[in-house]
Amino acid sequence: MTTLSIDHVSRWFGNVVAVNDITMTIGPGVTGLLGPNGAGKSTLINMMGGFLAPSTGTVTLDGKPTWRNEAIYKHIGIVPEREAMYDFLTGREFVVANAELQGLGAKAAQKALATVEMEYAQDRKISTYSKGMRQRVKMASALVHEPSLLLLDEPFNGMDPRQRMQLMDLLRRMGDEGRTVLFSSHILEEVEQLAWHIEVVVAGRHAASGDFRKIRRLMTDRPHRYLVRSSDDRALAAALIADPSTSGIEVDLAEGALRIQAVDFGRFTALLPKVARDHGIRLLTVSPSDESLESVFSYLVAA
Amino acid sequence: MYDPTVARLTYRALLGRRRALILGALPLLLIAISVVVRGLAGADDQTASDLLGGLALATMVPIIGVIAGTGAIGPEIDDGSVVYLLSKPIKRPTIIFTKLIVAIAVTMVFSALPTLIAGFILNGNGQQIAVAYTVAALVASIAYAALFLLLGTVSRHAVVFGLVYALVWEALFGSLVPGARTLSVQQWSLAVAHKVTGGELVTSDVSLTTGTVLLVAVTVLATWYAGQKLRSLTLAGEE
Numbered sequence: 303m304t305t306l307s308i309d310h311v312s313r314w315f316g317n318v319v320a321v322n323d324i325t326m327t328i329g330p331g332v333t334g335l336l337g338p339n340g341a342g343k344s345t346l347i348n349m350m351g352g353f354l355a356p357s358t359g360t361v362t363l364d365g366k367p368t369w370r371n372e373a374i375y376k377h378i379g380i381v382p383e384r385e386a387m388y389d390f391l392t393g394r395e396f397v398v399a400n401a402e403l404q405g406l407g408a409k410a411a412q413k414a415l416a417t418v419e420m421e422y423a424q425d426r427k428i429s430t431y432s433k434g435m436r437q438r439v440k441m442a443s444a445l446v447h448e449p450s451l452l453l454l455d456e457p458f459n460g461m462d463p464r465q466r467m468q469l470m471d472l473l474r475r476m477g478d479e480g481r482t483v484l485f486s487s488h489i490l491e492e493v494e495q496l497a498w499h500i501e502v503v504v505a506g507r508h509a510a511s512g513d514f515r516k517i518r519r520l521m522t523d524r525p526h527r528y529l530v531r532s533s534d535d536r537a538l539a540a541a542l543i544a545d546p547s548t549s550g551i552e553v554d555l556a557e558g559a560l561r562i563q564a565v566d567f568g569r570f571t572a573l574l575p576k577v578a579r580d581h582g583i584r585l586l587t588v589s590p591s592d593e594s595l596e597s598v599f600s601y602l603v604a605a
Numbered sequence: 606m607y608d609p610t611v612a613r614l615t616y617r618a619l620l621g622r623r624r625a626l627i628l629g630a631l632p633l634l635l636i637a638i639s640v641v642v643r644g645l646a647g648a649d650d651q652t653a654s655d656l657l658g659g660l661a662l663a664t665m666v667p668i669i670g671v672i673a674g675t676g677a678i679g680p681e682i683d684d685g686s687v688v689y690l691l692s693k694p695i696k697r698p699t700i701i702f703t704k705l706i707v708a709i710a711v712t713m714v715f716s717a718l719p720t721l722i723a724g725f726i727l728n729g730n731g732q733q734i735a736v737a738y739t740v741a742a743l744v745a746s747i748a749y750a751a752l753f754l755l756l757g758t759v760s761r762h763a764v765v766f767g768l769v770y771a772l773v774w775e776a777l778f779g780s781l782v783p784g785a786r787t788l789s790v791q792q793w794s795l796a797v798a799h800k801v802t803g804g805e806l807v808t809s810d811v812s813l814t815t816g817t818v819l820l821v822a823v824t825v826l827a828t829w830y831a832g833q834k835l836r837s838l839t840l841a842g843e844e
């Protein structure tokens with residue numbers, strides 16, 4: 303059982319505060335570190351992995367500091383976000399080298415390659431690999447020594463849906479085996495599908511922590527804004543405002559569209575097509591106007 | 606202190622196709638020039654000494670040292686792949702020491718060996734000139750490799766700084782400004798070479814003691830400091 307403790311950790315670069323007084327404990331199982339780009343996720347993961355000193359606070363793995371402590375890497379596997387990885391080697395040579403650096407041999411490397419299902423391409427140069435293949439070889443290199451803590455920085459970036467599912471299965475298995483798995487992502491769905499536990503970071507601050515359902519509800523219950531164009535905007539507006547799922551509708555003459563604020567997301571999404579059909583109105587555009595992650599997250603922080 | 610896996614990775618990175626071409630070009634040029642000079646002017650001790658001193662030791666050795674020394678670690682730090690070495694239970698100074706050994710070996714092979722060959726072509730090692738400059742190149746390889754390996758760990762622009770040092774300081778100032786010579790790896794290594802061969806054509810501005818002490822001091826300090834730099838190397842994210 304491995305527990306990673308982040309205790310009142312801040313990190314600043316010059317005048318910029320990247321991580322601001324974060325305290326969290328990561329235990330066995332799969333934990334998702336969720337936050338928009340630039341929220342400080344990578345900075346946090348770098349501190350967890352001992353590649354960056356906290357400006358204040360401590361990061362410890364089972365009580366031992368991760369910064370300037372090489373021995374800790376017997377227990378940590380790291381899958382960095384950056385692509386670069388000795389491209390002149392074959393996948394097998396790369397994983398074998400990583401095994402040797404852990405004091406292990408080719409057998410451990412072969413096992414790790416089998417775990418990520420990369421044996422079929424193991425003798426090709428890494429420079430010829432697709433993004434997903436690189437990701438899997440990186441995984442293999444992090445798994446050779448069967449670490450009790452696995453840190454992954456944006457592991458699903460650039461993967462196709464099938465590769466994504468494979469990796470999710472693998473991480474789930476690791477979590478089931480009692481390992482501590484932490485991955486970062488800026489995509490809510492990824493985290494929701496995989497993580498048992500979520501830590502949300504926004505603008506360097508720890509915004510939420512806990513079960514994903516609770517956080518998901520916070521996110522979906524917020525007022526949603528939509529931009530709608532139809533064959534008869536005013537008739538549609540009149541029909542929609544009568545329903546309690548909307549709290550405001552504005553006729554935007556410049557845009558030639560309606561700006562609708564919905565308070566009950568589920569009810570509104572069912573209502574809109576029904577009202578349109580009943581009134582013989584054609585919907586031309588329906589687009590959420592504040593679905594950017596930043597707005598979702600900022601709502602969450604305010605909540 | 607020495608990790609064979611780190612060494613293997615470093616050799617393969619250093620001797621990758623493009624870098625190997627650059628590493629090989631200068632020695633080939635030296636040998637080609639030697640062949641031409643010998644053919645046109647015949648064997649002459651002074652000419653041999655001038656060519657080996659001015660081209661091989663003052664220019665080629667430091668440039669090869671820059672390529673091998675900075676190349677042994679700089680690119681890995683730049684592109685972030687060094688994370689695969691750093692995330693292992695290996696002491697950081699061990700990584701540096703191993704890379705130093707590799708950088709020294711590569712510098713020696715691509716600078717001292719061609720110097721020896723060129724010396725034999727130029728005057729058949731008359732007055733021990735070929736051997737003297739080879740010894741100087743071997744000794745200088747160690748100090749240059751250590752110095753430029755350190756540069757590779759502290760600066761993103763290690764190659765530029767390294768070349769400026771090698772060409773401006775060692776080659777230009779070293780030959781024009783007498784004072785600068787005291788602080789020149791080239792002169793220190795010449796002091797050793799002078800002692801080894803005892804000839805009159807290979808001389809140095811510094812005494813053997815000064816040269817040796819400075820060579821050892823620079824090598825040890827640079828390596829120690831590079832190890833410390835790597836210990837506190839931080840990998841900033843892409844955010």
